[in-house]
Amino acid sequence: xxxxxxxxxxxxxxxxxxxxxxxxxxxxxxxxxxxxxxxxxxxxxxxxxxxxxxxxxxxxxxxxxxxxxxxxxxxxxxxxxxxxxxxxxxxxxxxxxxxxxxxxxxxxxxxxxxxxxxxxxxxxxxxxxxxxxxxxxxxxxxxxxxxxxxxxxxxxxxxxxxxxxxxxxxxxxxxxxxxxxxxxxxxxxxxxxxxxxxxxxxxxxxxxxxxxxxxxxxxxxxxxxxxxxxxxxxxxxxxxxxxxxxxxxxxxxxxxxxxxxxxxxxxxxxxxxxxxxxxxxxxxxxxxxxxxxxxxxxxxxxxxxxxxxxxxxxxxxxxxxxxxxxxxxxxxxxxxxxxxxxxxxxxxxxxxxxxxxxxxxxxx
Numbered sequence: 001x002x003x004x005x006x007x008x009x010x011x012x013x014x015x016x017x018x019x020x021x022x023x024x025x026x027x028x029x030x031x032x033x034x035x036x037x038x039x040x041x042x043x044x045x046x047x048x049x050x051x052x053x054x055x056x057x058x059x060x061x062x063x064x065x066x067x068x069x070x071x072x073x074x075x076x077x078x079x080x081x082x083x084x085x086x087x088x089x090x091x092x093x094x095x096x097x098x099x100x101x102x103x104x105x106x107x108x109x110x111x112x113x114x115x116x117x118x119x120x121x122x123x124x125x126x127x128x129x130x131x132x133x134x135x136x137x138x139x140x141x142x143x144x145x146x147x148x149x150x151x152x153x154x155x156x157x158x159x160x161x162x163x164x165x166x167x168x169x170x171x172x173x174x175x176x177x178x179x180x181x182x183x184x185x186x187x188x189x190x191x192x193x194x195x196x197x198x199x200x201x202x203x204x205x206x207x208x209x210x211x212x213x214x215x216x217x218x219x220x221x222x223x224x225x226x227x228x229x230x231x232x233x234x235x236x237x238x239x240x241x242x243x244x245x246x247x248x249x250x251x252x253x254x255x256x257x258x259x260x261x262x263x264x265x266x267x268x269x270x271x272x273x274x275x276x277x278x279x280x281x282x283x284x285x286x287x288x289x290x291x292x293x294x295x296x297x298x299x300x301x302x303x304x305x306x307x308x309x310x311x312x313x314x315x316x317x318x319x320x321x322x323x324x325x326x327x328x329x330x331x332x333x334x335x336x337x338x339x340x341x342x343x344x345x346x347x348x349x350x351x352x353x354x355x356x357x358x359x360x361x362x363x364x
Contacts, residue, residue, distance in 0.1 A: 041109030
C-alpha cells in the first residue's frame with residue numbers, strides 16, 4: 001500500500017544531525033563558535049568536498065550576484081531613511097578575520113550538505129522537508145525561544161524565527177533547482193555587511209523581518225518564474241541596468257548625508273579634547289536633536305567653530321566640558337547654538353578631512 005522511502009546519502013544526513021545537536025547545546029559557547037564549529041566545516045570541506053559534474057550556469061551565478069548587490073545597496077540606502085547605528089561587531093582587523101572565519105566556513109559547509117542531501121533525495125518530499133527542518137533548527141538560538149516577556153518574543157518571532165524559516169525554504173528550493181553556489185552567494189551578501197561595516201542601517205524588529213521576507217519573495221519570483229521556468233528574461237539578463245541607477249542614487253544620498261540634509265550628520269574630530277571617548281581623526285555621527293540632558297555629548301557652534309563636548313549642567317544656558325579637559329568651557333551656549341547630540345563614532349575615517357583642512361589652512 002505504501003511505497004517504502006529510503007534515505008540516500010546517510011553519512012551526510014548523520015553529519016547534519018551531529019552539527020544540529022552541537023549547535024543547539026553549544027550555541028553560546030565561544031570556543032565552539034570561534035573554533036570547533038568553523039574547524040568542523042573546514043575539515044568537511046577538505047575531506048568530503050569534490051567538484052560537481054553539473055556546474056552552475058553562468059547566467060544563474062551572474063543574476064544571483066546582481067540581485068545580491070542590488071539588495072545590499074537597498075539595505076545600505078535604507079539608513080538614509082531610518083538612520084544609522086554603530087555596528088556591535090568589533091572592527092579591528094583581527095576580529096574581522098575571526099568573524100569571517102566563524103560565519104563564512106559554516107555557510108559553505110551547510111549549503112553543500114543541503115545541496116547533496118536535497119539532490120540525492122529530490123523525489124521524496126518528506127525527506128526534503130525533514131532536511132530543511134533540521135537545518136532550520138541548527139540556526140535558532142534556543143535560549144531566546146524561552147524568553148518570558150511576550151512582546152520580546154514577538155519581536156524575536158518576526159525578526160528572527162520567521163525569516164530563518166522562510167530563508168531556508170528558499171535555499172532548499174534554490175538548491176533543488178540550481179547549485180549550492182546560488183544560496184551561498186545570497187547568504188554571504190547577507191552576512192558580510194554586518195562583519196565589515198562600522199555602521200549599519202537602523203532597523204527595528206518589524207522593518208528587519210519585513211525587509212527579509214520581501215527580499216525572499218522577490219528572489220523566489222525571479223528565479224522561479226524567469227530562470228527555472230525559462231521565461232523571456234532579456235530584460236533581466238543584464239540587471240546592471242538596475243545596478244547603475246541605484247549606484248547613482250546612493251552616491252547622491254551619500255553627498256546629501258555629508259551635507260547634513262538628513263536627520264543624522266557626520267563631523268570629523270579635529271582635537272583630542274574628548275579623549276578617550278573619541279579622538280582626533282575619528283568621525284562622529286550626531287543626530288539633530290534639541291532635547292538635551294546633562295551627560296549628553298552635544299555638537300554646537302561657537303564663533304563660527306563647531307565644537308563637540310559633554311554637557312555637565314544646564315541652567316539658563318548649557319555648560320559643557322571636554323572629557324580630556326580639566327576645566328569647563330567658559331562660554332554661553334544657547335539652545336539655538338546646538339546642532340545635535342552624539343550617537344556614535346567611527347575610528348580614523350576623519351583623517352582625510354583633517355589633512356584637507358590642514359592643507360588649505362596652510363595655503364591661506
